[in-house]
Amino acid sequence: MKRTIKDLKNIQDKRVLLRCDFNVPLDKYGDILDATRITASIPTIKYLNDQNCKLIICSHLGRPKGYDKFLSLFPVAVCLMKYFPNKVKFCPKVVGDEVKRDIAKMKSGDILVLENLRFDPREEENDLSFVKELASYADIYVDDAFGVAHRKHASNYGVALKLPNAIGFLIEKELKVFEDAFKNPKKPFVAIFGGAKVKDKLLLIKNIIGKADTVLIGGGMAYTFLLADGIKIGKSIVDLELVDEAKDILVEARKANMKVILPVDHVALKYDRVVKTNNLDADMVGLDIGKRTIKLFAEEIKKAGQIVWNGPLGKYEDKRFRKGTFMVAKAVAKSSAYSIVGGGDSVGAINTLGFADKIDHLSTGGGASMKLMEGKTLPAIEVIDTL
Ligand code: AMP
Numbered sequence: 001m002k003r004t005i006k007d008l009k010n011i012q013d014k015r016v017l018l019r020c021d022f023n024v025p026l027d028k029y030g031d032i033l034d035a036t037r038i039t040a041s042i043p044t045i046k047y048l049n050d051q052n053c054k055l056i057i058c059s060h061l062g063r064p065k066g067y068d069k070f071l072s073l074f075p076v077a078v079c080l081m082k083y084f085p086n087k088v089k090f091c092p093k094v095v096g097d098e099v100k101r102d103i104a105k106m107k108s109g110d111i112l113v114l115e116n117l118r119f120d121p122r123e124e125e126n127d128l129s130f131v132k133e134l135a136s137y138a139d140i141y142v143d144d145a146f147g148v149a150h151r152k153h154a155s156n157y158g159v160a161l162k163l164p165n166a167i168g169f170l171i172e173k174e175l176k177v178f179e180d181a182f183k184n185p186k187k188p189f190v191a192i193f194g195g196a197k198v199k200d201k202l203l204l205i206k207n208i209i210g211k212a213d214t215v216l217i218g219g220g221m222a223y224t225f226l227l228a229d230g231i232k233i234g235k236s237i238v239d240l241e242l243v244d245e246a247k248d249i250l251v252e253a254r255k256a257n258m259k260v261i262l263p264v265d266h267v268a269l270k271y272d273r274v275v276k277t278n279n280l281d282a283d284m285v286g287l288d289i290g291k292r293t294i295k296l297f298a299e300e301i302k303k304a305g306q307i308v309w310n311g312p313l314g315k316y317e318d319k320r321f322r323k324g325t326f327m328v329a330k331a332v333a334k335s336s337a338y339s340i341v342g343g344g345d346s347v348g349a350i351n352t353l354g355f356a357d358k359i360d361h362l363s364t365g366g367g368a369s370m371k372l373m374e375g376k377t378l379p380a381i382e383v384i385d386t387l
Contacts, residue, residue: 001386001387002166002167002172002175002381002384002385002386002387003165003166003167003384003385003386003387004166004167004168004169004172005044005047005048005142005166005167005168005169006047007166007387008051008140008142008164008166011048011051011053011140012051012052012053012108013052013053013054013108014053014054014138014139014140015053015054015056015103015106015137015138015139015140016048016053016054016055016056016138016139016140016141016142017056017058017134017135017137017138017140017141017142017159017163018044018045018048018055018056018057018058018142018143018144018168019058019059019141019142019143019144019145019155019156019159020037020038020041020044020045020057020058020059020144020145021037021041021059021060021144021145021146021147021148021364021365022037022038022041022059022060022061022073022076023037023059023060023061023062023147023148024036024037024038024061024076026061026070026071026075028070030070030072030074030075031075032075032076032079034351035079036347036351036356036362036364037147037364038076038079038080040170040364041144041168041170042083043169043170044142044144044168044169044170045057045080045083045084045111046083046084047169048142049084049087049109049111052108052109053108053109053140054103054106054107054108054109054110054112055110055111055112056103056106056112056114056137056138057080057111057112057113057114058094058113058114058117058134058155059073059076059116059117059145060116060117060118060123060148060153060155061073061076061116061118062116062118063118064116064118064119066119066121067119068116068119071116071118071119072092072115072116073090073113073114073115073116074090074092074115076113077089077090077113078090080111080113084111087109087110087111088111088112088113089102089110089111089112089113090112090113090115091112091113091114091115092115093114093115094114094115094116094117094119094120094123095120095130095133095134099114099137100137103137117153117154117155122154123153123154123155124151124153124154125154126152126153126154126157126158127154127158128158130154130158131154131158131159131161131162132162134154134155134158134159135158135159135162135163138163139163139164140163140164140165140166141159141160141162141163141164141165141166142165142166142167142168143156143160143165143166143167143168143171143380143381143384144167144168144169144170144171145171145380146170146171146174146363146364146365146368146369147364147365147366147367147368148365148368148380149171149365149368149378149379149380149381150365150367150368150371150378150379150380151379151380152379152380153380156380157379157380157383160380160383160384161383164385165383165384165385166384166385167381167384170364171381173361174363174364174365174368174369174372175372175381177340177361177363178340178363178369178372178373179372181306181308181338181340182211182372182373182375185211185212185305185306186305186306186337186338187213187305187306188213188214188303188304188305188306189211189212189213189214189304189305189306189307189308190212190213190214190215190216190300190301190303190304190306190307190308190337191205191208191212191214191215191216191307191308191309192215192216192218192297192301192307192308192309192310192311192313192328192332193205193215193216193217193218193219193221193309193310193311194217194218194219194220194221194222194310194311194312194313194314194325194345194346195219195220195221195310195311195312195343195345196219196220196221196237197221198220198221198224198239198242198246199239199242200370201221201310201311201370202242202245202246202249203374204310204370204373204374205217205249205253206249206252206374207373207374207375208258208373209249209252209253209256209258210256210258212258212308213258213259214258214259214260214261214300214304215253215258215259215260215261216261216297216300216301217260217261217262217263218263218289218293218297218311218312218313218314218324218328219311219312219313219314220236220237220315221311222262222263222286222289223236223237223238223286224238224239224242224243224246225246225250225260225262226262226263227243227246228243228244228246228247228250229247229250229262231262232279232280232281232282233280233286234268234280234281234282234283234284234285234286235282235283235284235285236266236268236280236284236285236286236287237285259300261296261297261300263286263289263290263293264278264290264292264293264296265277265278265289265290265291265292265293266278266280266284266286266287266288266289266290266293267286267287267288267289267290267314267320267321267323267324268280268284268285268286268287269284269285269287270283270284271283274320276290276291277290278290278292287314287315287318287320287321288313288314288315288320288321288322288323288324288325289313289314289324290324293324294323294324294327294328297313297327297328297331298327298328298331301328301331301332301335301337302331302334302335304335304337305337305338306337306338306339306340307332307335307337307338307339307340308339308340308341308342308373309328309332309339309340309341309342309343309346310341310342310343310346310366310369310370310373311343311345311346312324312325312343312345312346312349313325313328316345316348316349325345325346325349326349326353328349329346329349329350329353329355330353330355332350332355332359333350333353333355333358333359334358338360339358339359339360339361340359340360340361340363341359341361341362341363342362342363342365342366342369342370343363343366343369343370344366347362347363347366350362
């Protein structure tokens, strides 16, 4: 078992470096559009602050190439000030004398938020000089950044090797949810997969054989499976190199009595025209699941005891191809099954429709949760000490 913050003793007055995932969406004025990722780490921050330690918080935000004023963590620090009045200070640097001065001035109970880690390219390179600098700020390291736990970066991997460490409540909860869901699934276990990256999801489907009762496949990845089943897919997105593997998975799944349901109709583009069709002609591009598929999927979702959903069922960014994803979100929210939703687009659909409180677990990490579902371990968690 990994050490958690509850196992850390005598941290009062100590300097604790906390890695969070505050990769929140911002509008062009720097206002936070969705603070879910911040609120998700509040229990960890509150617990550490209650221990009266000196808390130094770091995170990445977006994918900056060097300094980018539109990706500053300042709005995040302002958001935290509302939760911890008079305790939070923002440091506009990640490394250097200003950071060291601010840390030296901290009193027990203070919270210091550092600037975006990714303004320094050494963060993603897990560069040793950057690791040493970050490690020099603190006596203890805590990781609560589930969203990047599948990455080996300086602030979540390198630093953990240099300091006594623990995981925060958010990571602890995410790990438990996925472990329970795969070890003791409530039956029938219905998995829903969408999105375009077939390669990423093949392993996931392989790992779910023997655990899930039904798998519903939509989105761009469905066309590789449809082709593997000998069905015409027109000009829809496909990974031809993976068709044979998809065929093997379908055979294996059917042998194991796992029901795999593929789309039976589509919303497609025929040149510039949106068409609804059961069969994709050579000049059509399938971009969303159709009405009959939505109905089929909704019936399975209704019967489920547990649902895991990752990935949009269509080209969700385009309003014309959003219905499949929205209707599935609605069916999952309405279902009485234990529900877990992961991945930016699926979580986005749930939030847009205001269904967040109807889902048992909205994961804060799409990529990290996929790795767990593939049965893999996460490097940033592997390096945390065990009890
Ligand atoms: P992923 O990162 O694998 O979860 O894929 C998400 C992306 O899949 C989104 O940007 C969607 O627009 C895209 N997508 C979903 N369905 C389709 C489709 N039928 N054709 C092309 N792209 C799709």
